[in-house]
Amino acid sequence: MPPRAQKRRASATESNGTEDAPPRKTTRAPRKSGARGTNQRKGKNFMRVTNASSNKRRKVFSVEAKSRIKKHGADFVKFIDKETHTRVPRIGVEILKKDISPDLAGVLPWTSSSAALQGQSTQPYPKMILKALDNLQSDVRTCEGLVKQDNKIRAPNWMRWQQDINDLEDVSKHGLAMASKMINHFIMPDSHELPPKPSEGAGGVEHVAWDLIEEALPTMPDDIWGKIAQGHLKAFTGDLDQAAKMGALKYVEELQKKKQSDVVAFLLRVRCWELRQLNVIHRASRPSRLDKARRLGYKAKQGYVIYRVRVRRGGRKRPAPKGATYGKPTNQGINQLKYQRSLKATAEERVGRRCANLRVLNSYWINQDSTYKYYEVILVDPQHKAIRIDPRINWIVNPVHKHRESRGLTATGKKSRGLNKGHRYNKTQAGRRKTWKRHNTLSLWRYR
The missing domain is CATH 3.40.1120.10 (Ribosomal protein L15)
Incomplete structure (x- = not known):
């Protein structure tokens, strides 16, 4: 069998000749007209008639569907207009602007400042939206009242815990210092005085410590044992010319x-x-x-x-010359x-x-x-x-x-x-x- 490349027609670029190739002669015989050809022509004509009738019916159905849709749409629009005009009350534009915020009033079409809208005394407004606005405003007022109300409850400030720890340590230190001064005053009243009350310019920590100590301050009578002991000490030291002291050496x-x-x-x-x-x-x-x-x-x-x-x-x-010792062995070391x-x-x-x-x-x-x-x-x-x-x-x-x-x-x-x-x-x-x-x-x- 010859290769397929021999049957392929050479292209113009592949051919070396400048003239077009002559047409190819075939040996196929022409078709004969007979009974079979007649039958085929009859079937084609029948199909053409059937297709034409179906196209006509399809056009009629589409026109009817469009008319029905338009009718339903018109009826739906009439129903909406009827329901809107019968159920929704009319409200003035000024009242509507008063109820809603100014930012929202400039956006809504029925609150616009156009001449056409201003000429109308009332505008249709859905009742459900108005009711929702009223409920929202009432909720806002209730929330504002709760926020402004002071119930004396403070949430813990987590960021200030370290500062609170430092303040408590300062309060403890100041309280300890004041308590030490008070104890020294009770024991030796003439040598030590009570701690003074903090001034107005002092820190809050000192005032808190003073308040805590002041509550525990007892009433001091004149005959406390510390004053009596101090008096005896003064009496004894007064008899001595000079108190005993430790010298430098x-x-x-x-x-x-x-x-x-x-x-x-x-x-x-x-x-x-x-x-x-x-x-x-x-x-x-x-x-x-x-x-x-x-x-x-x-x-x-x-x-x-x-x-x-x-x-x-x-x-x-022993300084013995050349290690020579004399006497008994006990002395020869x-x-x-x-x-x-x-x-x-x-x-x-x-x-x-x-x-x-x-x-x-x-x-x-x-x-x-x-x-x-x-x-x-x-x-x-x-x-x-x-x-x-x-x-x-x-x-x-x-x-x-x-x-x-x-x-x-x-x-x-x-x-x-x-x-x-x-x-x-x-x-x-x-x-x-x-x-x-x-x-x-x-x-x-x-x-x-």
Whole structure:
């Protein structure tokens, strides 16, 4: 079978020739007229007649439908006009404008200001709309009356809760302050007065606090126990020349007791650094602890001298040449030997050797670090006239008190010797064996 492309007619653009292609000759025979063709022509004519008659009937029906619709429409319009004119009362334009708002009056056609409408005395207006307007106006008046009515009920203001909390705290603070003043007045009426009433310019919080406190104020008779006690106190204090007061050195003493506080710890650290830069034994212009020095006999007058000294901490190694010791094994120790006396007694002895012409009165601790302990030693000049004529200190002028620090006659020397007054003081804290036991026993705090 040849391909379909061979049967397709070539287009003008595809043909290479400039002339049109000749018409195609067919071999189909012409139609023959016979009985079949006659019958077909008769059927066509019959259909044409039938279609024409149906079109005529359709036109008649459409005309009748249109006339009926127009009739029903005219009847409906007449019915509406009849119902409108018979049931709706006529109302004047001015009355209608008075009943409705001005904005709505300009929009409605029957309230317009045209000449045609103004000529008419009355206009038709639906009764149902008028009744609805009357009901709406009555509801509006009722609502306005309810809104303007003050029933003393306020909705909670959620945005002001924080402010209310702050106001309540202020009221509590002012009330507490006023109550404290009142209590002090009841106890000591002459020393404390009642709190005054807040002025007009004061805040509302103060007035509220005053109102709350004023309601609880009792009537104060003249013979309350607070006034009586105050009178007795005045009577007793009047007999005294001067009330007892705590001196300045007492405050210094209390401050010195708090060595771990920030202030004292800082001072000790700075002074310790300064003492390390100075000589081992040097004279001080004034005591570092004036309260302690005065308790130990120091006076800020001529004849009294203060020396500072530092002593190395730790035990005392036996100075045996090349470690050679002689005697029994119990006495052959080199290390782990403790001095029988304290480091403060050593400090006094060294200062006494440096200042041989002075007498050691006492000493006290001032500072320490990991290597040294620092002490201040109070010395007295026995040749000074101010000392010799002072009956409270001239006992130290006697020759029997020369180098008393070397013979254990100072306070620290007597302590290391175990001396004190009383028949029950024997064998309490000192002695050769007691000191050795104390030095060689590890003693720790239970809660450390």
